[in-house]
Amino acid sequence: MTPPVRVLTVDDQELVRTALRMMLRRRTDVEVVGEAADGARAVEAAYELRPDVVLMDVRMPGMTGVEATARILRGWPHPGPRPRVLVLTTFDLDEYVHAALRAGASGFLLKNTTPELLAEAIGVVAAGEAMLAPTVTRRLIRAFSDLPPPLLSGVRPRPSPADGPPGGPGDPLDALTRRERDVAELVARGLSNARIAGSLGLSEAGVKSTVNRILTRLGLENRVQIAILVLATEPATEQGDG
Incomplete structure (x- = not known):
């Protein structure tokens, strides 16, 4: 039997924490x-309890959820895997959400x-995949170019010589092989590893390995950032929120 996903909930409102606890x-x-109840305690609790997933509020007094996310993921003191951070927010255009994604959060709802x-x-983020609130993805991408600093500023493609010459400076995705780009585009569409494998005729292990190579080449933290990068570099073809 698969063990349950171990979750740490972080929110400055006791009512919200109670509701999450009762729900889960x-x-x-x-x-x-x-x-x-705050970011500082979230960091301490994450280091002490080693949860699989942290449900992280963003607007809290003192240390925000963004800073707590960065400290948990970048300062992880244990040899085992870092927890995944799933941001829970009241506002789908909250600037803290964008910053949390840059800090390494695996998604937000x-x-x-x-x-x-x-x-x-x-379950999705615990498995190493990404989860975005369905109603906000396109608005997130449209707001992306206005964020200070933009996520793209930290991308430094590192192609392997075996994959041929790197692409031009205008498109970081040119550093990827054709197969890697196919996988990246399906990640941006929100497909799981299983669905990507079925679509491209690969094994799930092969897809996971390809995703890891994409992250390494582009200097990214997680699948959410892959999705943002792909969508941010695509020509604009749709203007509605859907």
């Missing part, structure tokens, strides 16, 4: 192992999401 304890595949979608998101 009804499930056998999720275990709430701790709670924190709105606080009014359904219990079923929240549980699904926890």
